[in-house]
Amino acid sequence: MRDPNPAIRLKKPFLLVLKRGSLRFAPKKNTKIKGLTPLPMHRRLLTAKAPRRDGFCSLRLGVLAVFPFLLFGCKPDGQAEFPPFDGRRAFAEVEALVKITPRDAGTANARKAAEHIRQRLESFGVAAEIDTFNDKTPDGEQTFHNVVGRIPGKTDKWIILGSHFDTMPGIKNFQGANDGGSSTGVLLELARMLAGQRPRVGIIFAFFDGEEGIADYGPNDGLHGSRHLATTLVETGKVKTIQSMVLLDMVGDKDLHFTIPFNSSRTLVKEVLDAAHAAGHRDRFTLSLGMVITDDHQPFLDAGVPAIDLIDFRFGSAPGLNDYWHTDADNLENIGSQSLETTGNILLKLLEQTALD
Numbered sequence: 001m002r003d004p005n006p007a008i009r010l011k012k013p014f015l016l017v018l019k020r021g022s023l024r025f026a027p028k029k030n031t032k033i034k035g036l037t038p039l040p041m042h043r044r045l046l047t048a049k050a051p052r053r054d055g056f057c058s059l060r061l062g063v064l065a066v067f068p069f070l071l072f073g074c075k076p077d078g079q080a081e082f083p084p085f086d087g088r089r090a091f092a093e094v095e096a097l098v099k100i101t102p103r104d105a106g107t108a109n110a111r112k113a114a115e116h117i118r119q120r121l122e123s124f125g126v127a128a129e130i131d132t133f134n135d136k137t138p139d140g141e142q143t144f145h146n147v148v149g150r151i152p153g154k155t156d157k158w159i160i161l162g163s164h165f166d167t168m169p170g171i172k173n174f175q176g177a178n179d180g181g182s183s184t185g186v187l188l189e190l191a192r193m194l195a196g197q198r199p200r201v202g203i204i205f206a207f208f209d210g211e212e213g214i215a216d217y218g219p220n221d222g223l224h225g226s227r228h229l230a231t232t233l234v235e236t237g238k239v240k241t242i243q244s245m246v247l248l249d250m251v252g253d254k255d256l257h258f259t260i261p262f263n264s265s266r267t268l269v270k271e272v273l274d275a276a277h278a279a280g281h282r283d284r285f286t287l288s289l290g291m292v293i294t295d296d297h298q299p300f301l302d303a304g305v306p307a308i309d310l311i312d313f314r315f316g317s318a319p320g321l322n323d324y325w326h327t328d329a330d331n332l333e334n335i336g337s338q339s340l341e342t343t344g345n346i347l348l349k350l351l352e353q354t355a356l357d
Ligand SMILES: [Zn+2]
Pocket: 042, 168, 179, 212, 326
């Protein structure tokens, strides 16, 4: 399946207003995206709506500009400095996951992939568990397996880093190397790097099953794993301890360019852009496309958790095209370790600025 008409998304731009250090999006007129054919797929454009809550503290860029050692060293508690993120190692993680293909939710391979991810986390020294649950789907009730790894922090606060690992069903020779694989590889390598750390804010590595919808996106189709975790956090009252949720999705395109969707929390947008700037990759980000993407960050937004989706939704044979998405061209040959490295280094900067200090 292909993106039916990517140009439509560009027709409703949002103004980006910089005001008193905060980013604000303002829709030009109404925010309804018209003329869009329904997408029989896993990410659907919806009527744009601002996030409910946006309480995550913002980064003090001015302070960091004056005191750069806050970013790059002088860790008062002797916390280790991190080497640069190694994209080749992340790529090797993607390769290992892609060997378990397809990873369609509800299949034995999905369970196998979940167990593989859990074992990788444990091998790094990151405590991890598989959360198995049932949920309704258009094909009846199905069993899903989330994998959750945790690095506890010095406080009771947590940041969730998320990725889905399942594959879109029904596509011949589909590897999901980018869609599901790339983000999983980056998070696994990041978990390896951060294992043994004692960050200020604890880090939850959440690997979601069932992101892909079978028929269409709705309460019972797609986003099963993320919805399950967000709901569980709400039901247990632990949602209050979640500082933010950062989702990675499709981060392996060799021509990496993030398009942060409108349904991302504004303070997190600013923090990510600051981190991208610090990592030397600010030019890889575009905002204000008037685009809302239904993805695994949405259940956390709905639960009142500040969340953001770092996605490159232009995965194709030429810049701007998305013709590799949900095809057999989503394979290892068409993703690049350099893009995984770029993503990992941006995430490391983000964590340095928000969780590791
Ligand atoms: Zn997909």
